[in-house]
Amino acid sequence: MTTTASSRGFLRSLLSKPMSAASLIVLAIIVIATVFAGVLAPYEPDAQDLTAALQGPSSAHWLGTGELGRDVLSRMMYGGRVTLIAALIAGATFILAGVPAGMLAGYRGGRFDQVVLKTADLVFAVPVMIVLLVVLAIFPGNEFAAMAVFGLLGAPGLARVVRSATLGIRNELYVKAAVASGIRDRVIVLRHVLPRVSGTILVQASVFTAGAVLMETGLGFLGLGTQNASWGSLVAEASRNLGIHPWLLIPSGAIIITFIMSVNLLADGVRDTLAERYTPPAAKVRAPRGGAKANAGASATAEATPVAGGADNAGAARASAAADPHALLSVRSLTVTLPIDGVPTDIIRDVSFDIQPGEAMGLVGESGSGKTMTALSILGLLPAGGRITSGSVTVEGTDVATMNKAALRRLRGGRIGWISQDPISSLDPSFTVGWQVAEAVRSHRPMSRRAAWQHALTLLEKVKLPDVERVAKSYPHQLSGGMAQRVGIAAALAADPVLVIADEPTTALDVTVQADILALLRDLQADGLGVLLITHNWGVLADLCDRAAVMYAGQVVETADLRALVHGPEHPYTAALLACDPHQARPGAPLPALDGAVPPPPQWPQGCHFQSRCPFVKDDCRTGAIALADGSDSSRAVRCHHPLTRQEVTL
Amino acid sequence: MFPTLKSREASASTTTRPFLRPAFAATVGVAALALAACGSQADPEASADVSAAGGEMTQGGELVFAEQQAPPSLDPGTLDRAYTDFTMLAYDPLFYLTPQGEVEPRLAESWEFVGGENKELDVTLREGMTFSDGDPVTADAVVASLEYSRDAQGNHAHFLEDATFEATGDLTFAITVETPNPMLPKLLTQQYPIGQIISPQGLADPAALDLASDTHGAGPYVYVPEESVPGDHYVYEANPDYYDPEQQHWDSVEIRIFADKQAALNAATTDQIMMFKGDGSLAAQAQSSGLSVIANPGIMTGLFLIDRDGETVPALGDVRVRQAINYAIDRETVTTALLGEYGIPTFQTAIEGADGYSEANADLYAYDPDKARELLAEAGYADGFELPVMTAVFAGFEQMGEAIKGQLAEVGITVTTDVKTDIAAYSEGATDKSFGAFVGGYDANPIYQQGLDLFLPSSNFFNGFGTESEELNDLWLQAASADPATQADLDVQIEDYLLENAWFAPVAWAPVMYFATDSIGGVETSAGSPFASPLAWYPAS
């Protein structure tokens, strides 16, 4: 890759951004007008027309005239030289002092690195303006000295940025290899490091130079800078004539604002272009998990109001049976869509299951199978843009779709508790855990802070935390994962829910702690609490659940009592998943693994979603929607044209 | 030789150390002469009619007005006249100059020249006055104060250089001068700080006559250091022991510093201040905002060509070059552009009809750029030359400098300007020979005083290179001791000499402009008194 080729490519992708291209054009016009002011300016900067002072725009003077009838446009063009040269001096000092220091610090490390970092810290606290005034008090009117000092004061900041960039590159393999092969440092720095950090330097320096323009014009306005025409002295002139001829404020302010905005926009463009170059192209299609982050630029997670869908969509073959009014939770033919890259896409399709009071039900499947999304849609907490397009979620006989915002809020936490996967990150780091449990209490029961605190302590005791007083006053980062998960469970139980949804509650924990948490959940269930356990771990499932639903690519592919499911899976996916369970592996044999990955929603095939990975796939698996049908007995259901028999499984 | 000519040596021997001692636009002229000259051309608004700025006179309230430059101290003995407003409020002068230019009694109840030579002035003080610090106002006290001001070597001490003072009674004293000086009472009015009297307690420690201490005068107000922020605002309260409560028009006075005229104008139009000094560029806006404009074109503004021997700018050593500069300036246009209706073009140092005005040379330097180019070519500067000129941010000098720069560029002279931001740097630039010429202003004074300030070798500010002309010295000495008719004739000869040798390149008589709201009365000026005194202002309803 030659430098010219790469810089050409860089320029092309930079110019493909309209904002960057526009800024570049504006800057080019300003720079050309300034550099060639001698040829282009309609008048000399000091040429006077005493009879035409302080006039508005006219054909003779496009931007009008200032004091003594001097042409504003010409003075702006010539004045740009003074201002821009001053800014360039600042920018050059900034680079000359900051880049070598930063690269050396990042490349060499050690004491020099410490010195650079410490200096940057210290210089950050120096009030820049006053130091410039000191310089100007000592060297009256010597703006160039002031701007050089401005550059010096900024340089440690640049050094810090360049240092960390250099450090990153220094640790890359090919640089390490170059070092190991004895290539001289100077060569490595010039050939490998400098080209990579030059973009960062360019961005930093241009933003800094824009700042220098602001500073220069400020000094010019104060009358402390140069006495020649400059952008700052134009503003000063405008200020002197504010009452008589306020028009002068417009061109003098506009040129400064335009210039700085263009530089900043261009710098943004360069930064983006660089980011594109040095990061591998992101996968175009993202799994729905974390969909909120995928759309972070537009909006954060918002409450999605479930919409009751009337008719089934094309994918949902099985007719929507009536919800079970006696169940704690009854999900029927649930289909959920979410915009992925702007296209509304089904991420859950035709999901049905029930949970009876006191029952523990498992939802099992690989990552990306839609387990969590299913759970979130139960609570009406889909990511922004997500909606239930058909089917229903019924909690204790009430369709969630009919609930208003307040009822939904009471449902969450009040009837259904939520236990999340990563206990530490699901607690707010800024509050004590006791406070957070108490807040959960107060969200559902009007009570005083003190009473809520006491209740929180009781809950913490209930989840078998030791020394609850101390734990309650701890911050999340002071707790172990297991303790934090107990806190999470306590918060989930704050308003005595009838059902808890536990989303992989033990995945992030140590094995010994896992068992404790599961025991706790088992105890709670024994007390009559319904549990919906989301997991990909058969062991966890077996520990807790009576029944399970296996999900694959947004669909439930099989439901059955756990024992029946484990011993006689009827869907090939269930069988494959079971085969992967390390607990079932034969000692000495290699750990079996499931080839391939769950297809993301936009790539769901026609027919069976599992077809591409299924060893038993037949032609009829590739067409038409496949319904969830009764399995070998009425207590189980399977979504497969060719359910397995027990023999096939043992084979 | 006259002692005045030795002023440099005299000042060199003093040991007092005032902080900053700038010279500014120098001195006030003889009232009668200037009055005769100016009355007819003054702007209608600038008349002596008291009603021009304000309604009925009332008493009380607070006077708030603006000044452009902050004083370095409050010591009348050393301060430049540019700061006299700050001291006159607290330090009553011996005499009072009315807005119409007449000298009236103040601390002095009566005075007369004795001996018929204008060399001895006998003064009688009022009875029963005290300074604000409790000291009684006696002849001894006044003599001590005058001696202090003479010896402290402020910018105006040269007026008293040859003076001796002697108390002849409790309330009477005599001032004796070696050179006849009929202007003496006027030089001891509030217009110059040297005429403002300091109490014995104050003189005991002159270093404490600063901005952080109480004042020691017998004036209508006392300075309140606790409420003042030097550099921003200065607060005065009525002096309860003042001998003439009728002259105390206000309960308190606040002077605020506005370095920026536009900001001052904004403040005045929003009734934050009652009065400020400015220049012609603000006149139209001020009038449209309902402010009164009080102006008298009494300051000769333009280029002072001080390097007449060509020490640093050889071209200026050639009289033809200096003449060329005078020909090259289109004074009508520049005056209109910078001063509008408030300025009068001039190339003479005397106002038309006043002492020294040369009828013979009335059209000498009519605008003639061709002639200027010819003269430059003759002098060997056909391609022009570079002329470093000092200007300053105050008194409109910067804009005047820029205008002159534009004019001289037309005949090939390249002016490089250096704009000074404070009086100290400006004074230094005028006298340290770093500029061949500078833009400045000097008020309309009789030729006698012009000698002291402008063209004798001893005039330290406007003659920074100390140019000396035997012919000029002789003429001035003759005129000083001549009878009035001969003196008038000699003064015109002096003016002719200055014009023909092009010592200066004045551009216009510029006004000191005052902008007043209708809540203040008594802001008025005349050619004999171009600077308005806060002592004269009163609340208007």
Added chain:
Amino acid sequence: MSKIIIRWLLTALPVLFGVSVITFVLSSLVPGNAARAILGINATQEQVDALNTELGFDEPLPVRYWTWLTGALHGDLGVSVVNGLPVTEQIGARIGITASLIVGAVIVAAVLGVAFGVTSALRGGWLGKAVDVVALIGMAIPGFWFALVLVTVFAVQLRWFPATGYIMPSESVTGWLQSLVLPLLALGIPSAAPVAKQTRDGMLTEMGKDYIKVLRARGVRERSVIFRHALRNAASPVLTVLGIVAVVLLGGTVLAETVFVIPGLGGLAVNATSSHDIPTIQGLAVVFTMIVMVVNLAIELTYALVNPKARA
């Protein structure tokens, strides 16, 4: 707590020392000298020499610095060469005004910035874009220019607020507030831009985090989720930005005080610069640095308050 203060002192003292040394060394390079500036044009060389001796200007630089430093440690920053007043006294008379400007402007910037930032983070869409555009312009607008525009429109044209000046709160509280409105807007609005940007970015990050989802799943009220939880966690980097804003504002006050003719430290600094009053500008440099340090400490302490991890 004490750890924070010790760490702060380890930065503050070297910076103060560095700034004072640098200004001292720089001022020893002054062309001409202070004695000449004090004595004025009429002084003889002997007088200048005598004063130089008296003021200690003929001592070697380290000795002079030591003298100055011991004085400074006792609160004596020397005497102005322009008006002979003690520098400490002049600064003392003005520091409150500048402090109230900075504090006020930081509050304006924080309130406006956070309000816009939160709104645009939650609403997204055109409001988010508008905040982007305003932030972009805000970072490009010269503060003094904006101040002039405010004066022209709201003081000179509409006459809603005084154009210039500062009224002591002891004189009139309403007058004080009125006199502060335009300066605070002039300083605060452009400073709000980076605050809004940081708030928005921070809120977007926080709102995407697990604990927010969990809080909602617990049925915590949305108001509490946003303001009590998300905003508080987004606050740390916003505080850092506010610290930077306060330091930049210190420079901004120099210009704003000039435009509005406010008797603060900025005006003093400009006067001292234009009249080459070295002792005053030196003292100001030290005091400005101290203000920055105090702001940094305040930020550190608030940071610790907001962020329990920083308290350790």
